[in-house]
Amino acid sequence: MAKDLQSLGLLIGVKRERGVLPSLAVDNLDGEQLLLHADGSMSPARASFSQTPEGSGAMRIELVARSSEEARKILKGVKRKYPNFDLESAIASSRVQSRYSRSPLNFSLEFGGPLSGRSLVKSVLCFAAVNGVGARDCTNAKQYLAGDGAEACFGYWYESDLILHRPEGVPLHCVAVSNQGTDGQLLGYIEFFGVRRMVVCLAESYSGAPVHAGYCIDPRSSERIDIEFDLALGRADIQASYNYERIPDGSIERAFDLILRHAVKRSAVTARDQAIDRAVQYAFSNLGVGEGAILTEQDVEKLSSLLMHELTPYLMHVVGNRRRQDER
Incomplete structure (x- = not known):
C-alpha cells in the first residue's frame, strides 16, 4: 500500500x-x-x-x-x-x-489490488481493536483477510463527505470506526492524502460495545487534527460502494484538485528556495574573496553577475511555464 x-x-x-x-x-x-x-x-x-x-x-x-x-x-x-x-x-x-x-x-496515482485492499482493512481492524472492539466481532473483515475467495469488504466512497467540516487543502490521513446509525453494521472509514476515500464493513451484524472513534493527521507535519465524522450508512450504501456506485462523475477529480493545487504551490516555493540557495553558494564560492572580507564595489558587481548567472536557468523555467500556461 x-x-x-x-x-x-x-x-x-x-x-x-x-x-x-x-x-x-x-x-x-x-x-x-x-x-x-x-x-x-x-x-x-x-x-x-x-x-x-x-x-x-x-x-x-x-x-x-x-x-x-x-x-x-x-x-x-x-x-x-x-x-x-x-x-x-x-x-x-x-x-x-x-x-x-x-x-x-x-505520474501513476493508481491504488488497489488484493494486497492494498487487505492492508487497508487490517489498518481499520487494528484501529477498531485499539478502541475496544473484539476481533471476533469483526466477522466480515476476518473472512476477507482469511480467505482468498472472500468478498472484499471495502469500497470507494465519494457520494458525500463523511468528514464533517473538512479543513480545506489539508491532505488528511484518517481512520475511523463507528456503529452509530449504521443499521446494525460496524463500519470503518480510511482516507489517504484527502483523496483516497474508502468505507470498510468490519461486520454486517455487530453486537459488541458501542464505538465511535477517529484519528486524523496532516502527513506533511504529523500534526494530529481533531475531526468529526458521520458513518451513518445503510446496508444498501455499503453494497453500492463495493460495486463502485458511490463515485459520482468528477468527484475524484474534485478531491484531487483541492489537494494538488496546494502541492503545486508548495513545489513552486521549494524550487524557488533551492534555486536561491544554489545561486548564493555558487556566487560566494566563485567570488574569490576570503571569508569575512569587506566587499569592494567591484566585488559586489561580480557577486551580482554570479548570482544572475546561476539563477538564469530557474528564471527561464518560470518564464517558460507562464508562457505555456498563457497558451492553453
Whole structure:
C-alpha cells in the first residue's frame, strides 16, 4: 500500500519521523527517465557514460553522473582501465549543472489490488481493536483477510463527505470506526492524502460495545487534527460502494484538485528556495574573496553577475511555464 501511495507522498511533501521517502522513478512526457526525490529535486534515473576514440590513441570520455560521489566512483573505474587517465584533473574540471524538465511528469496515482485492499482493512481492524472492539466481532473483515475467495469488504466512497467540516487543502490521513446509525453494521472509514476515500464493513451484524472513534493527521507535519465524522450508512450504501456506485462523475477529480493545487504551490516555493540557495553558494564560492572580507564595489558587481548567472536557468523555467500556461 505504501508503494501505491508513494507518488502522492512525494508530491505533497510527507515528512517521516525517521528518514525520508525513497526516491521514485518517473518519466516525463518526452520519455526522459528521472528520479524524483523527497526534497522535490530530480536527477537522471541513471548515469550516462560514453567513450569515443580520437586521434593518436586518445579517448574522449563523457560522463553525466547524479552526484559527485557517483562521478568519482565511475571515474575510478576509468582510471583502472586507463592508468594514464588524470583522475583528479577530471574531477576538478567537472561541474554541477542545474536544468529543468520542459515536459510534465507522468505520474501513476493508481491504488488497489488484493494486497492494498487487505492492508487497508487490517489498518481499520487494528484501529477498531485499539478502541475496544473484539476481533471476533469483526466477522466480515476476518473472512476477507482469511480467505482468498472472500468478498472484499471495502469500497470507494465519494457520494458525500463523511468528514464533517473538512479543513480545506489539508491532505488528511484518517481512520475511523463507528456503529452509530449504521443499521446494525460496524463500519470503518480510511482516507489517504484527502483523496483516497474508502468505507470498510468490519461486520454486517455487530453486537459488541458501542464505538465511535477517529484519528486524523496532516502527513506533511504529523500534526494530529481533531475531526468529526458521520458513518451513518445503510446496508444498501455499503453494497453500492463495493460495486463502485458511490463515485459520482468528477468527484475524484474534485478531491484531487483541492489537494494538488496546494502541492503545486508548495513545489513552486521549494524550487524557488533551492534555486536561491544554489545561486548564493555558487556566487560566494566563485567570488574569490576570503571569508569575512569587506566587499569592494567591484566585488559586489561580480557577486551580482554570479548570482544572475546561476539563477538564469530557474528564471527561464518560470518564464517558460507562464508562457505555456498563457497558451492553453
